[in-house]
Amino acid sequence: MSEPVFPLQITQLVKDFTTKRALDDFNLTLAQGEIAALLGPNGAGKTTLIGCLLGFLSTDEGSIRLFGEDVNKLTPHTRNRIGFVPQTMTGFTWFRVGELLSYLAEYRPANAPQDNRWLDWAGLDPRARIKSLSGGERQRLAIVLALRFRPDLIVLDEPVASLDPQARRDFMRLLPDYAHHHGATVLISSHIISDLENICDRFVIMRRGQVVLDVTKLVLQGQVRHLSAPPPESWGVQTLAPAEDGGVWVSGWLPELDNAACQSSLSVQMPDVENLFLDLSR
Known part of the structure; x- marks a missing residue:
């Protein structure tokens, strides 16, 4: 083939x-x-x-x-x-x-x-x-x-x-x-x-x-998130870069982690391409 x-x-x-x-x-x-x-x-x-x-x-x-x-x-x-x-x-x-x-x-x-x-x-x-x-x-x-x-x-x-x-x-x-x-x-x-x-x-x-x-828009919107602080290793997400505001960008996010983040008092935000780009470029 x-x-x-x-x-x-x-x-x-x-x-x-x-x-x-x-x-x-x-x-x-x-x-x-x-x-x-x-x-x-x-x-x-x-x-x-x-x-x-x-x-x-x-x-x-x-x-x-x-x-x-x-x-x-x-x-x-x-x-x-x-x-x-x-x-x-x-x-x-x-x-x-x-x-x-x-x-x-x-x-x-x-x-x-x-x-x-x-x-x-x-x-x-x-x-x-x-x-x-x-x-x-x-x-x-x-x-x-x-x-x-x-x-x-x-x-x-x-x-x-x-x-x-x-x-x-x-x-x-x-x-x-x-x-x-x-x-x-x-x-x-x-x-x-x-x-x-x-x-x-x-x-x-x-x-x-x-x-x-290197990420598609679908993966970006579905699996990339901005967190107010680094997550526990047990969540199984990958750290992409620290954010300028003291938070962190992660990939591999799953919907069920939203509840875990809430219980851990972590703020979770959808990705903004410009801010993600700026933090990855630093």
Whole structure:
């Protein structure tokens, strides 16, 4: 029986720079249709990871496979299945918007399916020179270029940081709708955690080049709790991190422990992704 082919499979990845190990035995596998948040403080290795999985940076150890292919040996067909939105779009400043869209479309098969909702959302003047666009307009263009041809794997690095509130809200509504409709896999890095909490079904938290928590939204809501004090070992829960308020984050929580916590005068709270992230990142 053949092994499943995942859109993204990273195994024991190591990336060293001169004075720092940016990625240290990093592992991550995403299945078709997953929308995963990549979280971490500045310097955690998120941008390095994205650079490696897109082939922009070489790796020192480990492997990256996209749709079953080595990232350094991707076929043109597989490359066309990947969309990337950088934090800031640079280059192509001499083009007009419409010219760039037409120019890059020439690299796609003539019958390649398109999703023109992104063009409608961006609302860009096709006659405008890219050098005249604002930062937010360039970012909307970057999103159109990445998603217009219906990629199956979407990698986004701080995609909404320069968007105005309305454009950001509309994008965060369109992205999960697109992913669910097309069965696309999404890996999104952003510091706007409230956005990710609304659309992601999985949360991957990094610190110092390693994964410190990889959990689905269902497990997060069902088994992760904030306690006002450490619980007895006999409860069988795992301590994730101390909380800034003196409490503790735990995983493996069971409903029957609610009564035990009440009898022990322990306060139990549902998880808040932002506070959990901040405590795990300290």
